[in-house]
Amino acid sequence: MQIIRRSADMTHWARGVIASGKSIGLVPTMGYFHEGHLRLMRHAVSLADHVVVSLFVNSLQFGPREDFSRYPRDFDRDSRMAARENVDILFAPAPEEMYLPDFNARVRVDGLTDTLCGKQRPGHFEGVTTVVAKLFNIVKPHYAVFGQKDFQQLSVIRKMVRDLNWDVEIVGHPIVREEDGLAMSSRNTYLSAKERADALCLYKAIEYAKARFAAGLTSAKLLKDELRDIISGNLRVSIDYISVVDKDTLADKEVMDMNSVLALAVRVGGTRLIDNCFLGNTLEA
Ligand code: AMP
Numbered sequence: 231m232q233i234i235r236r237s238a239d240m241t242h243w244a245r246g247v248i249a250s251g252k253s254i255g256l257v258p259t260m261g262y263f264h265e266g267h268l269r270l271m272r273h274a275v276s277l278a279d280h281v282v283v284s285l286f287v288n289s290l291q292f293g294p295r296e297d298f299s300r301y302p303r304d305f306d307r308d309s310r311m312a313a314r315e316n317v318d319i320l321f322a323p324a325p326e327e328m329y330l331p332d333f334n335a336r337v338r339v340d341g342l343t344d345t346l347c348g349k350q351r352p353g354h355f356e357g358v359t360t361v362v363a364k365l366f367n368i369v370k371p372h373y374a375v376f377g378q379k380d381f382q383q384l385s386v387i388r389k390m391v392r393d394l395n396w397d398v399e400i401v402g403h404p405i406v407r408e409e410d411g412l413a414m415s416s417r418n419t420y421l422s423a424k425e426r427a428d429a430l431c432l433y434k435a436i437e438y439a440k441a442r443f444a445a446g447l448t449s450a451k452l453l454k455d456e457l458r459d460i461i462s463g464n465l466r467v468s469i470d471y472i473s474v475v476d477k478d479t480l481a482d483k484e485v486m487d488m489n490s491v492l493a494l495a496v497r498v499g500g501t502r503l504i505d506n507c508f509l510g511n512t513l514e515a
Contacts, residue, residue, distance in 0.1 A: 256371035291357030470495035
């Protein structure tokens with residue numbers, strides 16, 4: 231595996247691959263890899279002739295009071311893990327390589343970003359779409375793999391690609407979980423042992439919701455009330471949102487159906503965690 235730091239070198243490599251008639255798969259990440267990242271890499275390897283993993287903690291998508299400076303980082307560990315997954319390139323640009331001092335451009339997707347995490351993290355998705363747009367232009371992928379864990383992010387990126395006619399196939403990957411059900415996340419490293427135990431309420435809520443839906447419950451309000459009771463039974467957990475939305479439009483649903491998604495965001499101690507599930511099927515890794 232080769233490590234590339236400069237975007238010009240990355241694009242030069244991509245042009246060479248494309249000229250030889252081969253395909254490129256991209257897995258954008260912020261690093262501190264866990265099994266979820268590795269599964270995305272493996273999926274990209276199965277789809278494309280060559281795979282690029284980008285590793286960039288994107289300051290643009292963090293709010294002023296968020297965890298940018300303390301976000302976990304371990305480049306050596308990450309590069310060893312990616313190298314074991316048959317990744318061709320680890321693209322790890324320095325911040326000043328991605329954002330020149332006079333950087334002024336933004337890519338924004340309206341509508342889908344007004345709800346869920348977009349409401350509580352102003353500017354977050356604009357930061358995401360801007361960096362992903364840059365990565366698409368630098369790496370020129372045929373496929374880009376994103377996790378269903380960040381369900382709203384995946385919807386927003388699909389919309390950006392459709393609206394801007396980007397010639398890249400966006401591939402979603404099911405949520406990868408710990409054995410006890412907690413969705414894997416680099417942010418789980420912030421949790422104390424007690425918080426880690428409380429964080430399981432997200433998965434418990436998801437399992438409960440799936441069972442209620444399968445048993446015929448259609449009232450989103452009733453389900454959300456019941457989930458609020460389950461989650462707020464945990465002292466260290468505060469709820470950011472419990473929402474049932476349409477999987478395509480992300481509009482709130484009153485009557486749940488096969489296209490409904492349950493989306494959850496909570497704070498456990500100082501750590502914000504998200505999770506979700508498709509009520510209509512069991513899209514799990
Ligand atoms: P991050 O490094 O957290 O920005 O994540 C990079 C990519 O990995 C994103 O597409 C995430 O949705 C995806 N990802 C993170 N955690 C998981 C998980 N537990 N299961 C599936 N995909 C994940």
